[in-house]
Amino acid sequence: MTDQELQKWVEAISLASFGRPFRHRASFNRRLRATGGRYFTGSHNIEISWLQWEKHGADEVEKIIKHELCHYHLHLTNRGYRHRDADFKYWLARVGGSRYCKPVADSNRTVMPYRYKLTCQSCGMHYLRKRKVDVSRYVCGKCRGKLKLESVDTP
Numbered sequence: 001m002t003d004q005e006l007q008k009w010v011e012a013i014s015l016a017s018f019g020r021p022f023r024h025r026a027s028f029n030r031r032l033r034a035t036g037g038r039y040f041t042g043s044h045n046i047e048i049s050w051l052q053w054e055k056h057g058a059d060e061v062e063k064i065i066k067h068e069l070c071h072y073h074l075h076l077t078n079r080g081y082r083h084r085d086a087d088f089k090y091w092l093a094r095v096g097g098s099r100y101c102k103p104v105a106d107s108n109r110t111v112m113p114y115r116y117k118l119t120c121q122s123c124g125m126h127y128l129r130k131r132k133v134d135v136s137r138y139v140c141g142k143c144r145g146k147l148k149l150e151s152v153d154t155p
């Protein structure tokens with residue numbers, strides 16, 4: 001699913017569920033984990049968590065889109081657009097939006113990735129380390145040569 005397809009999808013849900021057009025931008029956010037989606041009161045744009053799409057698929061993302069569209073339409077029509085507002089609760093129940101978002105388990109963080117690489121200056125052997133180490137205190141396990149510390153780029 002591309003951002004363009006998401007945009008069309010949000011526009012279609014907006015018309016079908018709210019009877020009003022969505023005239024701003026909808027896009028995926030690949031790093032959004034804390035919530036399923038976000039509505040920006042300044043730009044009126046909507047962001048949807050890519051991880052929700054990957055893990056929970058279309059049914060769940062449709063509910064998240066409906067949730068964000070509740071914020072969107074209520075905000076633009078000067079009604080209670082916050083979670084605690086009666087208008088918001090009413091519309092969320094009416095269109096069947098997600099009440100809260102399903103958390104996405106972060107496998108990258110439970111298993112800490114290797115962030116550092118030690119390279120032996122003599123034999124070229126590599127060692128991966130999760131934490132920074134003081135290279136002056138260690139030597140290569142293979143040839144006892146001097147080690148060089150580099151950070152590894154992880155996504």
Ligand SMILES: [Zn+2]
Pocket residue numbers: 067068071083
């Ligand atoms: Zn919300």
Ligand SMILES: [Zn+2]
Pocket residue numbers: 120121122123124125140141142143144145
């Ligand atoms: Zn070595």
